[in-house]
Amino acid sequence: MRAPIPQVKVEKRAEPSKGVTLAVLVASLALALFVVAFVFWGYGVNPLDVYSAIFIGSFGSLFGWSWTITKAIPLLLCGVGLAVAFKALFWNIGAEGQLLMGAVGASGVALYLIPDAPPILLIPTMFAMGFLCGGAWGLIPAILKAKLKANEVITTLMMNYIAGYFVNYLVIWPGPWNGPGEYSFPYSSLFTSSAWLPYIPGTSIHYPTLVLGLALAIFMYVLVRRTKLGYEIRVIGENPEAARYAGMSYFKTVMLVMLMSGGIAGLAGVGEVAGIHHRLRIAMGVSPGYGYTAIIVAWLGRLNPLGVILSSLLFGGLLVGGDKIQVTFGLPVATISIFNGIILFFMLGGELLMHYKVVWRRPQRGGERRE
Amino acid sequence: MSSPETVVASLLGNAVAAGTPLLFGTLGEIYAERSGVLNLGIEGMMAVGAVTAFGVTLATENVWVGVLAAATIGGLVALVHAFLSITLRANQVVSGLALTMFGLGLSGLLGKQYIGKPLPSSLVVKPIFIPLLRDIPILGRFLFQQDLLVYLSIALVLVLWFVLFKTRIGISVRSVGEDPATCDALGVDVYLTRYLCVLLGGALAGLAGAHLSVAFAPAWTEGMTAGRGWIVVGLTIFAMWRPRRALLGAYLFGGVEALQYTLQPLGFSPQLLGMLPYIFAVVVLLVGTRETIRKRLGAPAALGVPYARGEK
Numbered sequence: 001m002r003a004p005i006p007q008v009k010v011e012k013r014a015e016p017s018k019g020v021t022l023a024v025l026v027a028s029l030a031l032a033l034f035v036v037a038f039v040f041w042g043y044g045v046n047p048l049d050v051y052s053a054i055f056i057g058s059f060g061s062l063f064g065w066s067w068t069i070t071k072a073i074p075l076l077l078c079g080v081g082l083a084v085a086f087k088a089l090f091w092n093i094g095a096e097g098q099l100l101m102g103a104v105g106a107s108g109v110a111l112y113l114i115p116d117a118p119p120i121l122l123i124p125t126m127f128a129m130g131f132l133c134g135g136a137w138g139l140i141p142a143i144l145k146a147k148l149k150a151n152e153v154i155t156t157l158m159m160n161y162i163a164g165y166f167v168n169y170l171v172i173w174p175g176p177w178n179g180p181g182e183y184s185f186p187y188s189s190l191f192t193s194s195a196w197l198p199y200i201p202g203t204s205i206h207y208p209t210l211v212l213g214l215a216l217a218i219f220m221y222v223l224v225r226r227t228k229l230g231y232e233i234r235v236i237g238e239n240p241e242a243a244r245y246a247g248m249s250y251f252k253t254v255m256l257v258m259l260m261s262g263g264i265a266g267l268a269g270v271g272e273v274a275g276i277h278h279r280l281r282i283a284m285g286v287s288p289g290y291g292y293t294a295i296i297v298a299w300l301g302r303l304n305p306l307g308v309i310l311s312s313l314l315f316g317g318l319l320v321g322g323d324k325i326q327v328t329f330g331l332p333v334a335t336i337s338i339f340n341g342i343i344l345f346f347m348l349g350g351e352l353l354m355h356y357k358v359v360w361r362r363p364q365r366g367g368e369r370r371e
Numbered sequence: 372m373s374s375p376e377t378v379v380a381s382l383l384g385n386a387v388a389a390g391t392p393l394l395f396g397t398l399g400e401i402y403a404e405r406s407g408v409l410n411l412g413i414e415g416m417m418a419v420g421a422v423t424a425f426g427v428t429l430a431t432e433n434v435w436v437g438v439l440a441a442a443t444i445g446g447l448v449a450l451v452h453a454f455l456s457i458t459l460r461a462n463q464v465v466s467g468l469a470l471t472m473f474g475l476g477l478s479g480l481l482g483k484q485y486i487g488k489p490l491p492s493s494l495v496v497k498p499i500f501i502p503l504l505r506d507i508p509i510l511g512r513f514l515f516q517q518d519l520l521v522y523l524s525i526a527l528v529l530v531l532w533f534v535l536f537k538t539r540i541g542i543s544v545r546s547v548g549e550d551p552a553t554c555d556a557l558g559v560d561v562y563l564t565r566y567l568c569v570l571l572g573g574a575l576a577g578l579a580g581a582h583l584s585v586a587f588a589p590a591w592t593e594g595m596t597a598g599r600g601w602i603v604v605g606l607t608i609f610a611m612w613r614p615r616r617a618l619l620g621a622y623l624f625g626g627v628e629a630l631q632y633t634l635q636p637l638g639f640s641p642q643l644l645g646m647l648p649y650i651f652a653v654v655v656l657l658v659g660t661r662e663t664i665r666k667r668l669g670a671p672a673a674l675g676v677p678y679a680r681g682e683k
Contacts, residue, residue, distance in 0.1 A: 150660050154605045161598050161649040169642035334479020341473025348461035
């Protein structure tokens with residue numbers, strides 16, 4: 001005899017409305033804030049103080065906004081790239097490595113390839129090279145998956161570590177790109193000033209990268225919704241079997257998706273070195289995990305490139321606030337990861353609410369029943 | 372430099388020691404995946420296990436309490452993933468990633484107070500010297516001069532292999548991962564079986580972390596798991612979901628890690644050497660995947676697919 005069937009039953013519902021989706025997202029965020037409050041509390045700091053410090057630090061002043069947007073730039077680019085890959089059900093966890101390789105490509109151009117070129121030539125070449133390097137780094141796991149069925153979660157992740165060590169190898173003495181005279185510092189030489197991206201005056205926002213990110217978000221939105229390639233991406237993501245029967249080439253689509261996904265993450269790396277550091281630094285210096293945070297940014301944006309614009313801004317603020325609470329309350333940077341994890345938990349739980357509705361039923365007596 | 376024989380002996384010995392956390396983790400992931408649940412949260416559970424073992428050992432001055440606490444906490448953290456993926460039928464990839472982020476974050480927060488603190492050597496899980504046997508050339512240091520956790524992990528390989536392939540419980544675990552609907556109809560509790568397997572996976576990931584922080588490299592540093600949790604996910608595929616092959620894979624990996632320590636003093640760039648395990652992980656994944664396909668063994672058919680009674 002089987003145990004009694006529970007009284008609560010969940011049923012699938014049709015595509016959730018925009019209102020339901022938004023409500024679930026907001027509720028997930030609020031619940032995550034609530035749960036993390038206990039973590040802070042357990043750590044001996046007042047969660048309200050922490051939250052107000054995060055908010056004031058990131059959105060409470062022009063200075064805060066400036067940094068929030070600056071940090072949102074790499075998140076936006078990586079997030080847009082990831083959203084497209086996830087749409088095709090390719091679990092690209094490798095934005096971090098793709099970003100780093102983009103930074104390497106741009107630095108190579110600025111330091112060695114054409115260091116004396118005028119900005120009008122140098123900067124576009126850096127972006128192009130960054131895109132190519134990031135894209136190439138993304139193509140490797142795509143080929144391994146499409147041809148050899150290698151699990152892309154693992155390959156993309158492992159390639160993050162490999163890229164990180166590669167960057168460190170380049171810049172740490174006696175690495176080949178360690179700047180002359182920088183012996184003890186893990187830096188390359190400074191780029192010539194023609195390789196520096198311009199700022200919005202009075203801020204740290206390197207606007208060419210920002211504009212590029214916004215344009216790509218719109219471009220990707222249109223691509224996914226309005227083009228044949230976008231259609232194929234969606235079909236492959238939702239029903240790979242159907243895609244195969246319809247004669248779509250998994251190989252070709254996944255190659256294109258990962259070239260774009262990795263390439264766009266590479267652009268984020270270009271922005272970091274050309275817009276902020278003006279040299280290549282160790283991996284942790286170039287990116288304190290933007291590629292990982294972008295996974296949540298993409299997911300929170302519901303894999304919609306336009307949604308990613310908003311979520312990247314939110315997480316840019318969270319990163320700035322995270323730095324702030326590190327200084328003010330002595331909380332380690334890792335605290336933000338707790339928050340990231342818990343937000344994802346609640347969003348996943350909320351997903352169920354979006355796609356299913358809870359139905360209350362009286363238990364039926366005896367007999368099997370069809371559901 | 373010492374004699375070639377000593378170098379080989381210490382390389383093999385270090386390979387086993389470095390492979391042990393991977394072995395614990397892989398054994399756990401094998402059970403979780405066999406039951407149909409992909410848990411990508413190993414890295415996070417391992418980190419939480421490592422910090423727990425270190426902190427509890429310091430506080431109680433008893434390393435075994437620390438080790439036990441690590442396993443317990445690892446299991447508890449895994450329950451979050453179990454609840455999301457089994458009960459709420461959430462996306463297992465994302466849930467596992469979330470677990471990793473959460474675990475890495477939590478371990479960083481909890482571990483901040485332990486950074487730079489050494490574990491008193493009286494509390495470290497130390498190698499046991501088995502008299503006579505350890506004097507056998509090469510093999511002696513390789514096999515008979517390891518710590519208790521290493522022997523525990525080897526014993527677990529045998530136990531978990533036996534349970535998985537020779538007992539009713541094992542049949543349930545495996546069938547639940549292949550065809551949950553039929554199991555359900557036959558009266559096997561799909562949900563309970565999966566919950567228990569994920570719990571076991573978490574506990575073993577916790578033990579893996581404990582071996583790192585109180586035996587292999589007795590200290591706490593943030594990010595000390597260094598991607599081992601991900602390597603475990605790859606090793607599970609390489610092992611083709613078999614405990615005995617996990618032993619082989621874990622020690623191979625341990626060997627690559629040990630090779631780093633052997634080569635570094637010879638003037639190789641530590642950064643380039645640092646890449647080795649990750650490159651090797653990709654290679655191992657490819658080998659495992661190819662063999663799985665060639666032998667038509669395949670992953671558990673229901674791996675990563677949530678089970679909902681009565682839903683197709």
